[in-house]
Amino acid sequence: MTLLAASPGSSTDVLAVANMPLLWASALGVFLVIIVQTIIYMRAARRAGPDIGMSRDDLSVAFRSGAVAAIGPSVAVVIVALSLLALFGTPGVLVRIGLIGSVAYETGAASIATGAAGAELGGPDYTQTAFAIAFFAMSVGGAMWMLATLIFTPVLQRSEKKLTRVNPLLLTIVPGAALIAAFLSLGIAEVPKSVAHTTALLCGGAVMGLAAFLAVRLRRSWIREWGLGAAILLGLVAAYFADQAGLGLGIV
Amino acid sequence: MTTSPAPLTAMEQFGATTNRAGRLTMIAGLIVSLSGPLYLVLFADLGVTATALWTAFAAVAGTFFIIWLVEPVTYYPILGPAAMYQAFMIGNISNKLLPSAVVAQETLGVRAGTPKGSVTASMAICGAAVVHLVSLFIFVGVLGTWLLTLTPETVMDVVRSYVVPAVFGAVAVQAIISVRKLRPVLIALGVALVVQLVLVPAVAQLAFLATGICVIATIILTWVLRPRDRAKLENAAV
Known part of the structure; x- marks a missing residue:
């Protein structure tokens, strides 16, 4: 070798x-x-x-x-x-x-x-x-x-009954906080890579947030289901244009 | 719905069958799903070292070990024992299986945690599994592979390079929305900004542990800064 x-x-x-x-x-x-x-x-x-x-x-x-x-x-x-x-x-x-x-x-x-x-x-x-x-x-x-x-x-x-005595904070807030921390950290780690990466990150987040907002506002839960797919696709489209504008890795 | 009391025997038999079959199929799934990657790192001659694998695993475990432990405990009360072995093999629990189980339970007017609730959840997950397997096989397995051959190289490169930030942006917002509490979000955001934009540039060797550090620091801070008064706590747990 x-x-x-x-x-x-x-x-x-x-x-x-x-x-x-x-x-x-x-x-x-x-x-x-x-x-x-x-x-x-x-x-x-x-x-x-x-x-x-x-x-x-x-x-x-x-x-x-x-x-x-x-x-x-x-x-x-x-x-x-x-x-x-x-x-x-x-x-x-x-x-x-x-x-x-x-x-x-x-x-x-x-x-x-x-x-x-x-x-x-x-x-x-x-x-x-x-x-x-x-x-x-x-x-x-x-x-x-x-x-x-x-x-x-x-x-x-x-031990099903014992579980209800566990501090509810331990089973809801702590894992929730862990998830948010993991994905915010992974997301922020993308920022220094390029403006196009940041564009994809922000656009993905914005579309997801918008989908969740519309799902509640219009009472249509399917919007939430499709949010993730739409967020990724639109994030990619935004990154494509950012890359084209010379803000990324120079692929396009 | 009839309200006859549930004789234990039928439910015990259902429990015994699903327990045995559930555990066996899950162990089989575990082995089969590991066989591919094990072959890759052991026999495919890609120059993968044991150190690299351990480092990678340690970094992943540092980030997700709390979730590995907590998720089964969180879903158990809703799913019941039988559906647990289905859910954690079929995957996409919160976005697909849980809604399926809940919709079926609501349609039949049965409560989660009761024998009827458990059997209903299991049947609903069977239905969801069939739909899921078929759609994955056709649209990803067959059409997706074909689509890959049609996609221009430039588009593939754009997707490969930028799909990761797009996923993380969306998933981070999803996580924030599902928790719906400002305090942990602010703590996590502060910690992540400090770790990724101050600590990592200063100490480059820490980069691969950064997310693990964020998770652990956020958990500790969320616990230390938790609302102390009883009413707020119960409110927070909803």
């Missing part, structure tokens, strides 16, 4: 690695696991239904209203996922953004991990190696949520 430009993983053709067949197999494997789980759960619900006073119709209504309620959010997730294909490739986006995780945590984890590797997520130094580190960190981070669920669910089942 040499330290020349040909050293492994120094190519910035991230998608060549991100769309490898094995990653596709792993992504489709997660689809399969969720399908199996869904089938087992539906059968279990059908068996339990009559004895707890839920008819087949009730169960169908539950299934259907869950499905219908998911249409808007699912399409919204699709748009967000499409905008991240260039960073993580299709299999990575399917599993990390579409399934297990969410755009916020996964992009956050990827940005922090590439930063730890001395690169910038999506920057000129975002190499195949940087992608591998980011994808690994996102996946292990997601695994931590699953692990916490596996450990805590049985514990909570046994």
Whole structure:
């Protein structure tokens, strides 16, 4: 192995690695696991239904209203996922953004991990190696949520009543503050990169805020669902023009 | 709705089945989802070092470990044990699964936390999962991959370079709106500005820990500066 430009993983053709067949197999494997789980759960619900006073119709209504309620959010997730294909490739986006995780945590984890590797997520130094580190960190981070669920669910089942005695501040305000701090910090870290980065950040934030305001004002909750996708797309459009005006990395 | 008391046996059986299957499928999902990235870092010869992975993981854990611990505890009362194993594998809990479960519970007039509430939440999440899997597979898996081949290189470069700040801007505002409390927002904003624009430029080695530092400092300050009087506290918890 040499330290020349040909050293492994120094190519910035991230998608060549991100769309490898094995990653596709792993992504489709997660689809399969969720399908199996869904089938087992539906059968279990059908068996339990009559004895707890839920008819087949009730169960169908539950299934259907869950499905219908998911249409808007699912399409919204699709748009967000499409905008991240260039960073993580299709299999990575399917599993990390579409399934297990969410755009916020996964992009956050990827940005922090590439930063730890001395690169910038999506920057000129975002190499195949940087992608591998980011994808690994996102996946292990997601695994931590699953692990916490596996450990805590049985514990909570046994101690449900005790939970109500925990200081409510601990369960609401503290994690809320942690989330705000994480994403404000990640966002502000984008500011020194260029004016175009700052434009994308501010435009994304402004559109999201506007969507939330309109959703409340016009009493249309679907506006909120679409807010994230719209914010990302309009943030990108704003960044495109800022870049064109010579305020960014000089791509356009 | 009928109001017959729920015999424990049926619900116990539902609980046992979903517990066993839920845990097994979640462990399977965990392993399968890790197999891809593990292969990449172990066998794909990309020059990834163990040190780089540990550093990256430590930086991510520093930021999110509180959320890893708190989120399952927060969602448990609404979802119930069965739906927990669904929710944390299907993902997008707060923006998709939770609304689906709540809408179904409202439609049927059942309460969260009751046997009917739990079964309803599980069925609703099954419905949401089907819609979600199909739309992801078609629009991202198939059409998205095709779209990538059509997109001009310039547009791809713009997206790659600027999608990250666009996401963080939107998500930060989303987090602020969901908390709806001025105090933690001001604390977090002050801390983030100081850390990212004063501390990081001064001590460049801290850059990758910066967000972790922000999170921990904000949590400590929010706790220390919390409203002390009882009425305000209850108000704050709503």
